[in-house]
Amino acid sequence: MRIMHALNIKYTIGDRTLLNMDQFSIHSGDRIGMIGKNGEGKSLLLEYLLGQTDDEPTVEWYGSVGYFKQLNTDIDDKEWHHLSGGEITMSKLDEIFQQNNDLLLLDEPTNNLDWQHIEELEKRLNNFKGAVLIVSHDRTLLDQVCSRIWELENGKITSYKGNFSDFEQAKLRKVEQQYAEHDKYVKEKKRLIERMRQKEQQAQGMRKPPARMSSSEWQLHKNKAAGKQKKVERVSKVIEDRIERLEKVDKPFEWDDIKMDYTLATPIHKKQVLTAKKIQKSVNGHLLFQADSLKLRTGSKTALIGANGSGKTTLIKQLLTLGDNIELTKQANIGLFEQELAHLPEDKTILQYVQENSPLPQHVVRIILGRLRFFEEDVHKRIGVLSGGERVKTALARLLTGDYNVLVLDEPTNHLDLEAISALEKLIQDYPGTVLFVSHDRRFVNETADHLWILENHTITSFNGNLTAWQTSLEQPREVDEETYDLMALENKLTEIISRLSLPDQKDDVQKLEHEYQDTLNKIQKLRKQ
Incomplete structure (x- = not known):
């Protein structure tokens, strides 16, 4: 049964067309995840369908709809002022679920939520009887909840059957198909060029008399040879036309496949970057966390995980301020990325800002910027015109290319689209230094971390392995030595x-x-x- 049907979806700002679709529908039981790069118009599409833009939409509704608007952290409403972003999100979602609508339009509902609340939301969505359209960058949620993915690109939607992992496989098959078609194109072009070259040589040979033929004989043979020569030249021209008519198939360009000399200017030779013993933190007389011992191993990718309010950012700040119980190797040079971005120089270009303190040659800096999806002329954009996501990528690029051997990243994936998150994953995997980071993106943690610090029940415990290994260990009976x-x-x-x-x-x-x-x-x- 159809719940919503939209026709002639068009929306422009100036000379830029953001939405341009003939029609699409949402049916009962649909579990749709909508994805796309930052700025493609995902939130705009939801607002357009609901009549919240200047343009009057042509939309037919066959049931009730609930809408979760992407949370603005600058909350002025006194009703919400005393609550955290996560608490506001959960309260607003509770209201929507209680309405028992036929369709839910959810715009980034996992923003500001910790893992426990995201998993709780997944369960509620899976138990929800109506249809759902979710805009989200959380790939695990898209896998757990969705049975169809809509990719919004250049104003149009491409629909893929299955969850996000199925979508990734479908995109991979497209790339593989393009490689195959490119190879076929190259081989056919090479074959035609070789055949044309042979015909040209054949035509040239007809202009010269054979070695044993006298001049008088050649004069008699000349007219006959000229006719054959023109025929060969016509064949050659036909082949040339076929080459020009060949549909060009470009080879897929994958920045992630580009190898580079990514080495540290100042490597750390000690086994541990940082050690902390008997650390604790209390707020207003209440224990926030404590740990007998913490070790940050050199070269490790360590994720600090825990619920909102458990003290993850506070722990990072405490470790970086050092103290009697905290020892940091003198070889460490720390690059810090904080949730609240420091002021970036508005007048500098991306390339100028990223390269100015980097020991890496420009071609390596350009490769890293390319892998973060700053292509060609993008690197010459002024920082002042960048979006929030582009500013985050610029700040991360400066750290990844800087003269650092330890990176401390507090929620680096916030404001990034899925393509940028995936690119950052691969860059951190390739990064030769040590990384300590906080993230609520479960897949990002699983793909990048080889060590975990778990902040739970006011205690910090360590685990050597990725997120999947840790979750598996929780399900197995504990081995006692x-x-x-x-x-x-x-x-x-x-x-x-x-x-x-x-x-x-x-x-x-x-x-x-x-x-x-x-x-x-x-x-x-x-x-x-x-």
């Missing part, structure tokens, strides 16, 4: 001795029990120190 078994056995024995000492039997030798108590206690303390 022999040392742990010994400790458990001694603790059980100690409890039994204390019980017997509290209410000794007539047969008990109290002095012997006290000696046994002390001996058991010493063993426990010795094991705990190991």
Whole structure:
């Protein structure tokens, strides 16, 4: 059953056409994820359908609709002023789900949410009986919830059946098909050029008399040869026309496949970049977090994960300010990316700003900018005209190309579109230095991190492995080594001795029990120190 049908979707700003589609529909049971680069008009399309733009849309609705508008963090409404971004998002989503609409239009509903709340939203969407159209950069959510992907590009929608992973596979098949068609084009062009060259040589040979032919014989043969020559030249011209009519197929250009000499100017030779012992932080008398020991291994890609408000950003700031219990190797040169971007020089170009303090040659800087989707003349844009996502990419490019060997990134994927997030993943994988980062993007963490710091229940624990490995470990029964078994056995024995000492039997030798108590206690303390 159709819930919404739109016709003649057109929207222009100045000389730029942002939306240009003949028609599309949404049906009952649809689970659609809409994706596209920043600035393509995804939010605009939702507003257009709902009649919230200057243009009057031609839209037929066959049911009720609920709309979640992308959250603006600059909230002036007193009703929401005391709440965090995550709390506001959850409250607004609660209101929408309670309305029991036939269709939900959700614009970036996971912004400001931590993993627990994103997973809660996934469950609610999967249990929702109506249709859903979600604009999102969260690839895991698009995989868990969606059965169709709409890609908005150049004002038009291309529909792909399946979830986001299916979409990626379909795009990959398109690239592979283009490679095959390019190879076919190159081979056919080469074959025709070779055939034309042979015909040209044949025609040239007809202009010269054979070696054993006399001049008088050549004069008699000349007219006959001229006719044959013209025929060969006509064939050659036909081949030339065929070459010109060949439909050119360009080879797919993949910046991510470009290899480069990506080395650190100042490598770190110590095993650990940073070590911290007995650290803790309290706010207003309440414990925020504590940890007996933290180690940031040289060359590792470590993700700090935890719920909103658990203290991830606070922990990073505490580690960077150092202190008596925190040791940072003197070889470390830290590049910091914060959620709130520092003021960037408005008048400089992207290339000028990124390259000015970089030890890398310009061609490597250009490659890294290209991999972040700053192509050709894009690098000469002034920073003052850049979008929020482009500013984030510029700041990240400066860090990735700078004279740093340790990068600390606090929510680097905020404001980035899916293409840019994927590009950043590959750059961090290739980065030869150490990276410590905070992110709520589950797939980004899984693709880049080889080590985790988990901030949970006011405690920080470490895990050597990626997100999938950690989640798998939580589902498996915990393995207990022999040392742990010994400790458990001694603790059980100690409890039994204390019980017997509290209410000794007539047969008990109290002095012997006290000696046994002390001996058991010493063993426990010795094991705990190991």
